[in-house]
Amino acid sequence: MAEQEDFETIVGKAPEVDENDPQNLISAGVVGAGTMGQGIAQLMASSGIDVILVEKDEESLSHSMNELAEMMDREIARWGMTASEKRAVLTRIQGTTDMIKLQDIHLIIESVTEDIALKQDLFRRVDQICDSDAILVSNTSTLSLSEIASVTSHPDRVIGMHFMNPVSKTKIVEVIRGLHTSEETFTYIKGFAERINKVAIEVYEYPGYVTTRVIIPMLNEAMYVLMEGVSTAEHIDTAMKLGFNLNFGPLEFADMMGLDEVMRWMETLFHELGDLKYRPCPLLRKMVRAGHLGKKTGEGFFKYNRDGKKIID
Ligand code: NAD
Numbered sequence: 402m403a404e405q406e407d408f409e410t411i412v413g414k415a416p417e418v419d420e421n422d423p424q425n426l427i428s429a430g431v432v433g434a435g436t437m438g439q440g441i442a443q444l445m446a447s448s449g450i451d452v453i454l455v456e457k458d459e460e461s462l463s464h465s466m467n468e469l470a471e472m473m474d475r476e477i478a479r480w481g482m483t484a485s486e487k488r489a490v491l492t493r494i495q496g497t498t499d500m501i502k503l504q505d506i507h508l509i510i511e512s513v514t515e516d517i518a519l520k521q522d523l524f525r526r527v528d529q530i531c532d533s534d535a536i537l538v539s540n541t542s543t544l545s546l547s548e549i550a551s552v553t554s555h556p557d558r559v560i561g562m563h564f565m566n567p568v569s570k571t572k573i574v575e576v577i578r579g580l581h582t583s584e585e586t587f588t589y590i591k592g593f594a595e596r597i598n599k600v601a602i603e604v605y606e607y608p609g610y611v612t613t614r615v616i617i618p619m620l621n622e623a624m625y626v627l628m629e630g631v632s633t634a635e636h637i638d639t640a641m642k643l644g645f646n647l648n649f650g651p652l653e654f655a656d657m658m659g660l661d662e663v664m665r666w667m668e669t670l671f672h673e674l675g676d677l678k679y680r681p682c683p684l685l686r687k688m689v690r691a692g693h694l695g696k697k698t699g700e701g702f703f704k705y706n707r708d709g710k711k712i713i714d
Contacts, residue, residue, distance in 0.1 A: 420507060420534070421585070421589060422592070423508075423589055423590075423592040423593035423595075423596050424592070424596060426450055426507065426508060426593065426596070427450065427451060428450060428451040428452070428453065428506055428507075429445055429450050429451075429452055429453075429506060429507070429508040429509065429510065430452070430453045430454075430455065430502075430503040430506045430508070430509040430510070430527075431445070431452055431453070431454050431455070431509075431510050431511075431512060432455045432500070432503075432509065432510070432511045432512065432513060432523055432527070433455070433456070433511060433512040433513035433514070434454050434455070434456045434461070434462065434465035434466075434469075434496065435465070435512065435513075435514070435659075435697075436566060436658075436659055436662075436697060437512045437540055437564060437566060437568060438454065438465070438512040438513075438540075439454075439465055439468060439469045439472065440564065440566065440567055440568025440569060441510055441512060441540065441564055441568055442454045442469070442494050443469060443472075443473070443490055443494075443568070443569060444568050444569055444597055445493075445597060446489075446490040446491075446493035446494050447486070447489075447490050447569075448596060448597045448598070449493075450493070450597075451493050451494075451495070452493055452494045452495065453495050453497060453502050453503060453506060454494055454495065454496045454497070455497055455498065455499070455500055455502070455503065456496065456497075456498055457498065457513075458498055459498055462496050462497070462498055463496075465496070466494075466496050469491075469494070470487070470491065471707075471708075472709075473487040473490065473491075474487070475708055475709065500526055500527065500530055501530060503527060503530055503531060504530050504531060504532075505532070506531060506535065507532075507534070507535055507536065508535070508536050508538065508593065509527055509531065509535060509536070509537050509538065510538040510539075510540060510562065511523055511524065511527070511537070511538065511539045511540065512540040512564075514662075514665075515541060515542060515543065515544065515662055515665040515666065515669070516665070517544050517545075517548060517549070520539060520541065520544060520549050521548070521549055521551075521552045524537060524539075524549055524550070524552050524553050524559070525552045525553070528552070528553040528554055528555070533554070533555055534558070535558065536558050536559075536560065536586055536589060536590070537550075537553065537555075537558060537559045537560075538559075538560055538561065538562045538590065539559070539560075539561050539562075540561070540562060540563060540564055541561060541563070542563060542609070542610075542613045542662070542666050543608055543609050543613055543665070543666045543669035543670055543673075544669060545579075545606060545608075546559060546560070546561045546577055546578075546579035546580075546582070546606050547579040547580040547581065547606060549579075550579050550580075550581060550582075556579065556580075556581035556582075557581050557582060557583035557586060558582075558583065558586050559579055559581070559582060559586075560576065560577065560578065560579065560582045560586050560587065560590050561575070561576070561577030561578075561579065561606070561610075562574050562575070562576055562577070562590060562594070563575035563577060563610055563612065563613070564599075565612065566657060566658055567657075572599065572600050573599060573600045573601075573602050573612075574594050574599040574600075574601055574602070575601075575602045575604050575610050575611060575612060576590055576591060576594060576601045576602065576603055576604070577604050577605070577606055577610060578603075578604075578605055578606060579606050580606065591603075608669060608670050608673040608674055609666070609669075609670050613666055613670075614670065616654075617663070617666055617667055617670060617679060618678045618679070619651050620651045620652075620654065620655045620663060621667060621678070621679070621680075621681065621682050621685075622651075623637050623638075623641065623650070623651035623652055623655075624652070624655070624682035624684050624685050625682050625684075627652065627684065627702070628682055628683065628684040634652050634702045634703060635703075635714075637650060637651070637652060638650020638651065638652050638653055652701075652702035652703070653702065653703060653711065655685075655695065655701065655702065656695030656696050656701035656702055656703055656705070657695065657696050658695070659694055659695050659696075659697055660685060660688055660689050660693065660694045660695045660701050661689050661694050663685065664681050664685050664686065664689050667679050667680070667681040667685070668681060688701065688702075696709050
């Protein structure tokens, strides 16, 4: 104690760090290292935040860490990133299968498979492990935040951040208030979005929010058009891309998102809103059952090489 006082007399008192300012955030957790979790971890690491990235088992973790490194190699090949930036990002990301490593972390972003029981189970565990003032975020596209938050002891500190794919390239994130989300939590997350260079779109809890709800009928309709033999996958995508000035056609876009995820979103929207426009196209179901999940498995509506590039027949 005396030593501490001597030290403070000489160098002055260390300034208090305001934990409620997202600019002071030095480390964060991401649970689920799939397509989105990898992107979110990379984004935070490149914004100077140390990341603890949690996967369900060692095999999935090592697969995800390899994918993340390969994704950055592709960026380097496109001159979108340097080798030293890649090293800096990777040194900031600590992969683990041990949730207990999240115990002192103030901000945790969950990005596991779109399944309410799985997400609730994780929120229950994270809630027990972390401090009572930790902020728990879900990247869910369609599930109810209030339902997810209901298993925690602090639903006021649960909020949604719906990132878009690919995370590093899209400019927006939807920030979603659950029924009990507090104003403090909302303000913190808006500041955090700014820190990681995203424009925050404020939305209230509702199935599919803005982006998923609006894009899904277009993807589904393109699948019906293909199934009904109106045109080929290539022509459908070219028509929509060139006709409406889009970066990707709807079928390639669905492949990028992951067909299993897209099907889950449709099922939730169909179940919640009861509207036939969200009923998953039978062709989509067939492809998911066959394990053709899009880019992540190398085959969906199109085929992809190891670099994730579409193979033109
Ligand atoms: P994904 O299938 O690529 O990844 C999910 C990951 O979660 C897998 O790596 C899986 O091993 C891991 N996981 C499962 N159970 C776990 C557990 N108990 N502990 C730790 N990790 C576990 O899915 P994704 O596309 O990354 O989607 C994840 C979330 O992001 C979903 O809620 C989805 O709706 C949302 N989302 C996806 C997109 C998209 O375009 N794919 C866009 C916005 C939001």
